[in-house]
Amino acid sequence: xxxxNHPIIKDFKKEELVEFRFDDQVMQGYSGxxxxxxxxxxxxxxxxxxxxxxxxxxxxxxxxxxTDCVMxxxxxxxxxxxxEPLQAGMIVxxxxxxxRKGANKNExx
Amino acid sequence: MKPNMDYPGKALIKMKRYELIIIGAGPAGxxxxxxxxxxxxxxxxxxxxxxxxxQLFKQIHKFFGSKxxxxxxxxxxxxxxxxxxxxxxxxxxxxxxxxxxxFDSKTVSVKIADSIEHYSAYNIIVAAGASEKMIPFPxxxxxxxxxxxxxxxxxxxxxxxxxxxxxxxxxGNVGLVVGYQLIQAGSNLKAVIDASEKIGGYGVHAAKLxxxxxxxxxxxxxxxxxxxxxxxxxxxxxVDENWQPISGSExxxxxxxxxxxxxxxxxSKLLEMAGCQMKSEAGDLIPICDQxxxxxxxxxxxxxxxxxxxxxxxAMVEGRIAAASILKExxxxxxxxxxxxFSAYKASLEELRQxxxxxxxxxxxxxxxxxxxxxxxxxxxxxxxxxxxxxKKFPGFIDKKSSEVIPIIECTQNIPCDPCQDIxxxxxxxxxxxxxxxxxxxxxxxxxxxxxxVAACPGQALFLVNHNxxxxxxxxxxxxxxxxxxxxxxxxxxxxxxxxxxGEAEIIKVNQAxxxxxxxxxxxxxxxxxxxxxxxxxxxxx
Numbered sequence: 001x002x003x004x005n006h007p008i009i010k011d012f013k014k015e016e017l018v019e020f021r022f023d024d025q026v027m028q029g030y031s032g033x034x035x036x037x038x039x040x041x042x043x044x045x046x047x048x049x050x051x052x053x054x055x056x057x058x059x060x061x062x063x064x065x066x067t068d069c070v071m072x073x074x075x076x077x078x079x080x081x082x083x084e085p086l087q088a089g090m091i092v093x094x095x096x097x098x099x100r101k102g103a104n105k106n107e108x109x
Numbered sequence: 110m111k112p113n114m115d116y117p118g119k120a121l122i123k124m125k126r127y128e129l130i131i132i133g134a135g136p137a138g139x140x141x142x143x144x145x146x147x148x149x150x151x152x153x154x155x156x157x158x159x160x161x162x163x164q165l166f167k168q169i170h171k172f173f174g175s176k177x178x179x180x181x182x183x184x185x186x187x188x189x190x191x192x193x194x195x196x197x198x199x200x201x202x203x204x205x206x207x208x209x210x211x212f213d214s215k216t217v218s219v220k221i222a223d224s225i226e227h228y229s230a231y232n233i234i235v236a237a238g239a240s241e242k243m244i245p246f247p248x249x250x251x252x253x254x255x256x257x258x259x260x261x262x263x264x265x266x267x268x269x270x271x272x273x274x275x276x277x278x279x280x281g282n283v284g285l286v287v288g289y290q291l292i293q294a295g296s297n298l299k300a301v302i303d304a305s306e307k308i309g310g311y312g313v314h315a316a317k318l319x320x321x322x323x324x325x326x327x328x329x330x331x332x333x334x335x336x337x338x339x340x341x342x343x344x345x346x347x348v349d350e351n352w353q354p355i356s357g358s359e360x361x362x363x364x365x366x367x368x369x370x371x372x373x374x375x376x377s378k379l380l381e382m383a384g385c386q387m388k389s390e391a392g393d394l395i396p397i398c399d400q401x402x403x404x405x406x407x408x409x410x411x412x413x414x415x416x417x418x419x420x421x422x423x424a425m426v427e428g429r430i431a432a433a434s435i436l437k438e439x440x441x442x443x444x445x446x447x448x449x450x451f452s453a454y455k456a457s458l459e460e461l462r463q464x465x466x467x468x469x470x471x472x473x474x475x476x477x478x479x480x481x482x483x484x485x486x487x488x489x490x491x492x493x494x495x496x497x498x499x500x501k502k503f504p505g506f507i508d509k510k511s512s513e514v515i516p517i518i519e520c521t522q523n524i525p526c527d528p529c530q531d532i533x534x535x536x537x538x539x540x541x542x543x544x545x546x547x548x549x550x551x552x553x554x555x556x557x558x559x560x561x562x563v564a565a566c567p568g569q570a571l572f573l574v575n576h577n578x579x580x581x582x583x584x585x586x587x588x589x590x591x592x593x594x595x596x597x598x599x600x601x602x603x604x605x606x607x608x609x610x611x612g613e614a615e616i617i618k619v620n621q622a623x624x625x626x627x628x629x630x631x632x633x634x635x636x637x638x639x640x641x642x643x644x645x646x647x648x649x650x651x
Contacts, residue, residue, distance in 0.1 A: 001270045003294050005592045008169045008183070008627050012268030037267035045252040045339045056338045058252025062259030063158075065240060068250075082262075083159065 002041050018088035031088055035081035036062065036069050039092070047071050047081060051097035054108040071095045127153045129435060130217055130230040132208045132379065135163020136421040137413025138236035139191040139200075140428035146198035148441040153228065154200060155219055157207040161195075162188040163238055165421060167261035169293070170286055171567035171626070173311075173526040175544045177457055178422040181528040181565045183626065185265075187421070211235065211379040215408050232408045232435045235380055235396075236428060239373040239414035244278070248334025257287040257370035264294035272366025276343050277301040278331055280493075282310035284370030289317050291368070293591060299362050302329040302345050304352060307490040312522050313568025315493030320645040321591075322608030325493040331367070332359060340365055375415045383409060390417060400455065402431035410435065419461075426458045464523040464545035480523045481547055494606035495519055497641050504549035510576045514558040518548050519570040519606075532565040563588050564625035573632075574640055583640035584617060586632040594619065594629055595648050602651065603635045603643035612639045614646055 003012070014030040021027070022044060029038025036059050039047070046056040047069045060068040064083035072093040073079040081092070097104030129145050131138045134156035146152045160166070168184020179187050195202065203221070210218035216229040241256045248254070253272065255263075257279070260271040275296050277288045280303035288298050301308075301318065306328045308315045319325065332346040332354060347358035372391075380396045381387055386405035387394040396404045396411045403410050410431040413424035430451065437447040464480075478484050486499040500506050505518025516537060518529065527540040529548050537554035540546050562571045563586055573586040585603075595601070595616045603614035618632035635643045 003264060003268045003270055005295075006268075007293055007590045007592045007594070007629075009265065009268070012266075014268070033267050034262075037263060037269045040263060040267075040271075041269045047252075055250060056252055057250060058339070059255060059259060059263075061241065061256050062262040082259075085159070 001043060016088075018086070020086060020088070020090040020092060022092045023094055029086045032085050034062075035071070035073065035079075035084050035086050035090070035092055038086045039081065046094065048095035049097070049104075049107070051104060052106055054096075054104075054106055072100060124216070124227045124229055127151050127228060127230045128439065129153075129232050129234065129432070130155070130215075130228055131234045131236060132211070132217065133163065133236035133238055133413070133415070134158075134161035134202050134204070135236060135238050135413060135424065136165055136187070136191065137238075137415075137424035137428035137431075138163070138234065139195050140425040141234050141236060141412060141432040142200040142202075142428075143191065143194045143198060144429045144432035145436060145441075146195070146200045148436050150436065150439070150441060152200050153230075154195075154202045155206040155208050155217070156202065156204050159204055161192060161202050161204060163421075164258070164261070165191070167258070167265045168286075168421065169265050169290060171565075171628070172422055173420070173524060173567050174422045174461060175525075175527045176531055178426075178461060178525075180422075180526060181532075181567055181626075184421060187425075191425075208237075208379060211383040211409075213383050213406050213409070230408075231439060232410065234402075234410045234412055234428070234431045234435070235377075235415055236411070236413045236424070237376040237379060237415045239375050239418055241369070242372040242374050243369055244331075244371050246331045246333060248336065248340070251334055251336050251340050252338065253336070253340030253365055254334065254367045254369065257283050257368055260287055260291060260366075260368050264290060264296075270294050270296055271368070272296055272364070274299050274364045275366040275368055276331075276345075276362055276364045277368050277370060279303060279370035279372070280305070280308040280310055280315065280325065280327070281370060281372065282314060283373070284368075285310040285314035285318060287368065287370055288323065289314070292318070292321060292323075295592070296366075298323050299364050300324045300326055300345075301493070302326040302331065304328065304330040304348055306350075308493055311524055311568065312486070312489040312493070312495075313520060313524070313566075313570045316489065316495065316519065316606060317569050319493035320604060320606050320608055322604065323493075325491070326360075327491050329360075330354065334367060340367055343367055373414065373418045375418065377411075377415050380404060380409070380411055380415070385409060385411075400430075401434035401451070402427055403434060423458060423461045426454050426461070430454045430458070460544050461525050463543060464525050479521065479547060480545065483521070483547070486521050489521065492607065494608075495521065496606075504547055505570075507550050507554075513577060514556045514573050514575045516550060516554070516556055516562060517572045517574055518550065519572065520548055520566075520568060523547065524568070526567060528565045528567065529562045529571060532561045534559060534561070538562060558586075560586055560620050560622075560630040561624070563630045564620075564622075564628040569628075572644065576637065576640065578634060581637055582634050583637050584632050584634050585640060585643050586618070586620075586630055587644055587646075589629045589631045589646075590627065594621075595631060595646060599648050601646055601648040603633060603639060604645040604647055605639075605642040606644050608645070610647075610651075611642045612636055614643065616646065
């Protein structure tokens with residue numbers, strides 16, 4: 001899903017390629033890019049499930065405004081992944097309600 | 110300033126003073142900062158984002174306007190230059206700094222990391238920009254539904270494709286430009302829909318999409334999206350004149366991504382909070398400002414989209430006007446110097462605001478005719494392309510088959526733009542009077558086929574046609590900004606303005622001159638009979 005050849009943008013000015021963890025998978029992304037971009041490049045669409053109805057949510061506004069893309073990052077919940085820069089070794093987890101899988105009583109997934 | 114953690118609340122009592130505080134480091138805010146700092150004023154700019162420039166760095170298309178508005182330059186280049194200038198003048202830009210309070214005492218409260226800091230100034234310019242509007246419909250929360258700004262962030266900043274098969278909802282300039290950029294990023298733009306009966310944005314932007322084969326569905330809305338955990342398909346439906354769905358008109362479009370471009374809303378909350386007098390415009394509150402961008406409150410100014418949605422080029426001028434007014438207030442400029450600057454900025458702004466999309470006109474308020482009296486091309490408004498017979502009525506079209514190479518100017522709506530006139534070394538193209546006048550060919554034009562106009566036109570509405578290329582063959586030169594770029598000698602099909610195959614074509618010239626700023630100009634050889642239709646090329650046999 002990364003754009004390899006673009007007619008106008010010759011260089012997306014990426015930093016170092018690093019590894020991070022998404023749930024139980026190890027993924028690669030560029031440090032400094034948004035966590036959401038790294039996840040999208042790895043094909044991840046679902047960032048969280050809502051608290052009451054357990055519905056999937058993903059990136060919506062990508063500028064830190066709508067909070068639809070929040071996840072648990074390095075143990076902190078509600079991190080806006082579209083504006084949070086990726087760092088090497090980050091642990092990114094799908095958020096269920098306001099917490100980890102298994103902690104939300106309405107959880108269906 | 111580092112947050113001081115000595116004791117809770119210590120940060121609260123700090124108050125730093127500046128001559129000018131600017132909220133927002135986008136085109137308006139940075140332009141204001143440059144104008145003020147160039148005269149030695151002490152300026153600080155706050156922006157909630159990690160990077161300055163607002164939305165400019167996501168704008169990879171060439172801008173409209175004239176030379177003074179930096180027309181035919183791409184948005185990100187304008188952004189880079191603004192940042193460089195701001196830096197040269199020593200403007201302090203504080204990022205990751207969200208202004209959460211603006212008070213009539215001309216103080217602001219700023220959230221920086223986990224602390225709140227307070228700043229005061231003699232004058233404050235609010236240039237907070239706008240946020241995207243959204244429309245709810247069944248399925249709108251599914252992953253794969255994104256805003257047009259999100260698509261731009263992903264593809265133009267992060268370099269990640271927003272989706273494979275995309276439906277664009279909204280045909281205003283944002284929808285059209287982002288749709289075009291999606292194709293540049295390698296996505297398939299399956300369709301553009303709009304509930305309005307007419308395309309909201311500039312016809313030339315729509316035409317860029319239509320000629321690649323993108324269908325436009327005007328008078329259509331999204332009925333619902335289907336998909337278990339992400340978008341799988343969209344059901345669109347036609348609407349009647351009362352915006353009600355017409356049953357039985359549903360169409361299914363298989364997409365994984367739906368991009369919403371349904372308008373922008375000024376982020377004017379801070380101004381409202383400070384107590385500025387506000388008015389309603391298109392359902393949003395905007396501050397009432399005088400011609401110097403000053404709000405009803407002494408020392409508080411508003412510039413750019415926060416004061417009413419316009420193009421970035423207008424925002425930059427508004428920022429300069431606000432800063433110049435403040436410079437005069439604080440005696441950095443004498444009356445004569447201020448008046449000279451102000452009248453130049455005002456004239457520049459007025460130029461941009463003319464034409465069919467001038468300030469205060471909704472996109473639904475279409476005139477029936479161009480300013481010169483030409484009836485507007487109906488197919489362009491509904492389907493995004495001109496019909497050959499519609500084009501023939503306009504002054505950019507000359508039926509002169511005897512000449513070697515003829516420029517065909519497919520610019521039929523009054524938009525503020527004149528690079529075609531500016532760049533032609535032979536003065537063949539005239540934009541008479543002001544810059545919204547439709548361009549026309551000089552009667553005695555002598556085209557040297559330099560192709561500069563083809564690449565310079567931000568609307569990509571200029572073509573060079575040679576009716577006498579060889580026996581039975583004509584040639585058409587056209588702009589091309591997609592990947593991969595067809596090579597010299599490649600064979601394929603010629604597409605018409607609607608994106609339909611009209612015949613065989615062979616690329617006989619590939620011009621990638623540096624001056625054309627990454628817009629390639631391709632020349633294809635086609636049969637004489639289709640030269641008036643052929644406007645785009647697709648490689649291969651299909």
